[in-house]
Each structure stands twice: as C-alpha cells, then as structure tokens.
Amino acid sequence: MKSCFDFNKPVERRGTDSVKWDLADDDVIPMWVADMDFESPREVQEAIMDRVKHGVYGYTIELDSLFEAVTKWVSRRHNWTIEREWIVFTPGVMPGILGILQAITRPGDKVILQSPVYTPFFRAVRNSGCHVLNNQLKYENNRYTMNLPDLEEKAKDPRTRALILCNPHNPVGRVWTREELSTVGKICLENDVVMISDEIHSDLIYKEYKHIPLASICDEFAENSITCIAPSKTFNLAGLNTAFLVIPDSRVRREFQNMSLPKRATIFGGIAAEAAYTYGDNWLDALLDYLDDNRRLLAGYLKARTPQIKVVEPEGTYLVWLDCRQLGMDNDGLEKFMLEKAGIWVNQGYSFGSGGDGFIRMNIGCPRPILEKALGRLNAAVNSL
Ligand SMILES: Cc1ncc(COP(=O)(O)O)c(C=O)c1O
Numbered sequence: 001m002k003s004c005f006d007f008n009k010p011v012e013r014r015g016t017d018s019v020k021w022d023l024a025d026d027d028v029i030p031m032w033v034a035d036m037d038f039e040s041p042r043e044v045q046e047a048i049m050d051r052v053k054h055g056v057y058g059y060t061i062e063l064d065s066l067f068e069a070v071t072k073w074v075s076r077r078h079n080w081t082i083e084r085e086w087i088v089f090t091p092g093v094m095p096g097i098l099g100i101l102q103a104i105t106r107p108g109d110k111v112i113l114q115s116p117v118y119t120p121f122f123r124a125v126r127n128s129g130c131h132v133l134n135n136q137l138k139y140e141n142n143r144y145t146m147n148l149p150d151l152e153e154k155a156k157d158p159r160t161r162a163l164i165l166c167n168p169h170n171p172v173g174r175v176w177t178r179e180e181l182s183t184v185g186k187i188c189l190e191n192d193v194v195m196i197s198d199e200i201h202s203d204l205i206y207k208e209y210k211h212i213p214l215a216s217i218c219d220e221f222a223e224n225s226i227t228c229i230a231p232s233k234t235f236n237l238a239g240l241n242t243a244f245l246v247i248p249d250s251r252v253r254r255e256f257q258n259m260s261l262p263k264r265a266t267i268f269g270g271i272a273a274e275a276a277y278t279y280g281d282n283w284l285d286a287l288l289d290y291l292d293d294n295r296r297l298l299a300g301y302l303k304a305r306t307p308q309i310k311v312v313e314p315e316g317t318y319l320v321w322l323d324c325r326q327l328g329m330d331n332d333g334l335e336k337f338m339l340e341k342a343g344i345w346v347n348q349g350y351s352f353g354s355g356g357d358g359f360i361r362m363n364i365g366c367p368r369p370i371l372e373k374a375l376g377r378l379n380a381a382v383n384s385l
Contacts, residue, residue, distance in 0.1 A: 005286040007038050008367050020363075029374045030345045034170070034319060036236045036365030040272070041283040044235060047275035048268050060267045062089055069277035070244065074229070076281075077203060080216035086248045088256060089265040091241040093200045093228040094120050097164065099263075100226050100245065101128035103255040104194055109161040112154050112193070114146065115353030116321075118170045121198075122353060125164075133160060136355050137172060142312060142323070144172040148183055155191040162194045165214065168201045171321045171352055171361040173314030175209040178217065185214060185221040194252075195225040200243070203234035203284060205316040206292055215246065222248045233317075234284060235276040236365075242269025291318050294364040294371055306379045318365035321349075325358035327382070334358065342381035344374045 013021040020037075024030040039045070067084045074080050090096035101111065107129035113121050114135050125132050135151045137144045154160060165184065168175045176184075188195050197214040205211045215222040230243035242265040247253040257263060265273060298320060299311045310323040324334055331350045338346050338360060349359030364371055 005283055005290075007287065007290040008369065009039070010367055010369070011037055011039060013037060024345050028339065028343050028345050029370060029377070031363045031366070031374060032345045032347050032361075034233060034317075034363060034365075035238045036318060036363075037367060037370065038236055038287070038365065040236050041276060041280050043279035044237070044272045044275045047271050051268065051271050057267055060264070060270065062265050062270055063274075066265070066270050066274045069274045070229075073277040074213070074246075078211055078213050078216065080213045082246050083248070086246045086253070088245045088247055088253065088263055089270070090243050090245060091262050091264070091266060091269075092232075093198060093230055093243045094124060095261065096228055096243055096245045097121070097196055097198065098124045098127065099256055099259055099261040100196055100247075100252075101125065101130065101162065102261075103259055104252060105130050105161045108159065110154075110157055110159045112151065112160060112163040113353070114151075114166065114169075116171060116349060116356035116359070117164075117166055117352055118198070119351050119353070121164050121166075130161070131159075133157065134354060135163075136353075137169075139312075139355065142310060144169070144174050144312065146176075146180060146184070148180075148187070151184065152187045152191075155187050155193045160191065160193050162196055163188055165195055165197045167197060167199055167214065168205065168211065168316030170201060170317060171319055171347070171349075171356075171359075172312060173317055173319065173321055175205055175211055175315040178212045181212055181214050182217055185217060185224070189220055189224055195221070196228070197225055198228045200228060200230050201233050201317040201319075202229065204288065204291070204318060206288070206295065206314070209315040211316065215248065224249070226252065231273045231276045231280075235272070235280055237269065237272050237276065240269035240272050241266050242273050291365065294318070294366075294368060295320065297368065297371060298362075298364055298375065301375045301379075306375075306382050308382055309378070312359075318363060320362045320364055322346075322360050322362055323358065324349075324360055327358075327385070329358075331357055334360065337381065341384070342374075342378045344377060 227246040347361040349356035
C-alpha cells in the first residue's frame with residue numbers, strides 16, 4: 001500500500017537558522033548533524049500551533065497526559081513498563097547525561113566509553129572531572145561488536161564508576177542484542193558500575209532488528225541504570241529541546257533532582273512530545289520504510305558504482321558509517337575531499353574517537369532526490385581520483 005506520508009516532499013531549510021543547512025555553503029549538501037529534512041507529523045504541528053495561539057508562554061509543568069503518552073509509547077513500541085515517577089524531563093539527552101555524571105561521580109573517577117562513539121560523550125566525561133576509559137569496539141568482517149573481555153577488565157578498575165552505552169550505537173549503527181546487553185549488564189552489576197544507556201535513537205530500528213531497552217532485561221539492570229530517551233530523533237524535534245531520563249533508583253533520582261540543572265520539558269517540547277507519542281505510530285512506521293529504502297539505495301549504489309567506499313550496514317538510525325579507508329587518504333585529506341571535491345558535508349570518523357580514522361558518518365534522513373544527488377557527486381569525485 002502506498003504511504004500517505006510524502007517524505008519525498010522537498011523542504012527548504014536554508015534561511016530557517018538550521019544548524020545543518022545554514023552553516024553549510026550554498027553549493028554543499030549537508031549530511032552531517034543528526035536531524036532529518038522531513039516535516040514532523042501533522043498532529044505535532046497542529047498541537048504546537050494551537051498552543052501558540054494562547055499567546056502566554058510562562059513557566060510550565062509537565063501534565064499527567066504527557067507522562068501517560070511517554071509510558072504508553074515505551075510499552076507499546078518497546079515492551080517496557082516504566083513507572084511514572086522514574087521519568088525526569090531534561091532539555092536534552094546531553095544535559096541529562098552531564099547532570100547524571102555530576103550526580104554520581106567524584107572528580108578523578110573513570111567512565112567507560114565505546115569508541116568510535118558520539119563525540120559529546122567525551123566532553124561530558126571530562127567536564128565532570130572524570131577520565132575516559134575507552135573500551136574500543138571491534139571491527140571485523142564489516143561489522144562491529146563489543147570487546148567484552150576488555151570491558152570487564154576496565155569495569156574492574158576500582159575508580160570506574162559508570163559506562164555510557166549507546167544503543168542503537170551512533171555512529172556504527174549497531175542495535176545491541178539481548179545477549180550482548182545481558183553480558184554488559186552483568187559485568188557492570190558485578191563491578192558496581194552504573195550504566196547510562198543512551199537510547200535516543202531507539203525508535204529508529206530497521207525491520208530485521210529489535211531494540212531491547214537495557215533496563216527492561218531485569219529489575220537489577222533497571223535499578224543500576226539510567227536510560228535516556230527523546231522524541232527528538234524519532235520525530236525530528238531536536239530544536240524543541242525536550243528529552244527524558246528514566247531513573248528507577250530513587251536515590252540516584254533524588255541526587256539528580258537536587259542538582260541546579262534544568263529538569264523540565266520546554267513548553268512546546270512537552271506539547272510536541274505528547275502529540276508525537278500519542279499519534280505518531282503510523283508516521284513513524286512509514287518513515288522507517290522510507291529510511292529503509294534510502295539505506296538500500298545507498299548500499300546498492302556504492303556497491304555497484306563506488307566500491308572503494310564500503311557501507312557498514314546500519315541496523316538502526318539514519319546515520320550510516322562508511323569505510324573509506326580504501327581511498328588511502330589521511331584524515332585531513334578525506335575531510336577536504338568530501339567537502340571540496342564531492343561537495344557533501346559529512347561527519348569525519350576521527351571525531352568519534354579511536355577507531356574512526358578513514359571512516360565518515362553520513363545522514364540519510366533526507367528526501368531521496370537529495371540522497372541521489374549526493375551519491376552522484378560522491379561517485380564522480382571518487383572516479384576523478
Ligand atoms: C547518541 C546521541 N545522544 C545524544 C544526542 C544529543 O541529544 P540532545 O540534543 O537531546 O542533547 C545525539 C544527537 O545526535 C545522539 O546521537
């Protein structure tokens with residue numbers, strides 16, 4: 001059946017103060033920062049417009065209906081039952097992670113990351129006065145896995161206080177399996193390491209895969225974890241600055257709540273989140289089909305025409321990790337090549353920490369004509385070498 005949502009519809013984003021588009025030169029196609037070039041669901045737009053009409057935008061509280069929309073969404077989409085009181089809103093996942101680190105660590109503690117990974121994690125750890133312990137992912141046969149023996153060794157360090165897990169993993173696109181998560185959870189429990197599970201991309205999973213919320217595996221994992229979720233990636237609402245943390249441990253929750261940090265949804269963020277989580281299922285299902293076609297187009301095109309660049313198959317997210325090492329360029333050379341020769345702005349692999357050299361991250365959350373144009377440019381640039 002043909003989808004009634006038109007993701008091919010071009011949306012002019014230049015001139016809207018868009019980080020993605022307005023920081024890019026006119027002749028460059030921006031495929032970097034993680035937001036999509038699609039309009040949010042109609043119900044979300046209408047809910048915001050209704051509230052705009054009121055004209056008074058003072059301090060606001062989160063309504064019962066918002067909590068209910070969140071808990072029902074998580075239960076419906078991810079089969080995870082969360083209590084209302086576990087939920088704490090924040091203006092973003094990163095402010096939430098920073099706050100949690102400040103609440104649970106002491107200066108000099110160590111926090112495990114799994115590079116290549118979302119760059120701001122490194123800053124958050126350092127800005128909390130902690131040290132990064134890097135449990136680098138393994139890349140074999142075009143696929144990433146965790147180095148679990150190394151994770152265990154790092155977890156055993158008496159100064160290790162937390163792990164920041166990224167699931168689905170940005171940028172390598174893995175959706176960690178129940179088995180992998182169970183092992184991670186067990187290692188962390190045994191070594192008293194708190195798990196901060198960033199699940200911001202968890203609604204964006206391709207059909208062959210299933211997102212397992214780490215905390216849903218058992219009560220012990222739930223009590224030892226903080227889960228970060230948001231409607232921002234799913235429904236393209238990043239500019240509304242609203243995310244939430246699920247903190248089952250009441251002591252950690254109290255510590256977080258006692259910190260002088262913003263702990264609210266924004267007025268329009270709360271309204272948008274409620275509408276999205278209440279009415280957004282069909283839109284999201286159609287989006288996932290569209291992204292799946294983009295993912296297949298990218299993989300098929302590169303394999304047939306530009307085999308020097310290899311796709312690491314994304315299991316979730318619209319961010320695709322591309323292995324460009326066969327082009328034989330150093331980091332500077334690859335960055336210049338993509339921007340100046342191919343005319344596309346992608347994230348450079350090295351910025352995600354060790355293991356990222358020679359890779360790029362491409363955002364395919366865009367109408368297909370944009371993706372096709374970018375692939376044509378990339379192919380021409382590679383063939384001109
Ligand atoms: C894994 C991950 N965590 C956090 C964020 C940022 O979230 P927020 O804008 O809510 O701070 C992003 C954005 O790309 C992300 O990919």
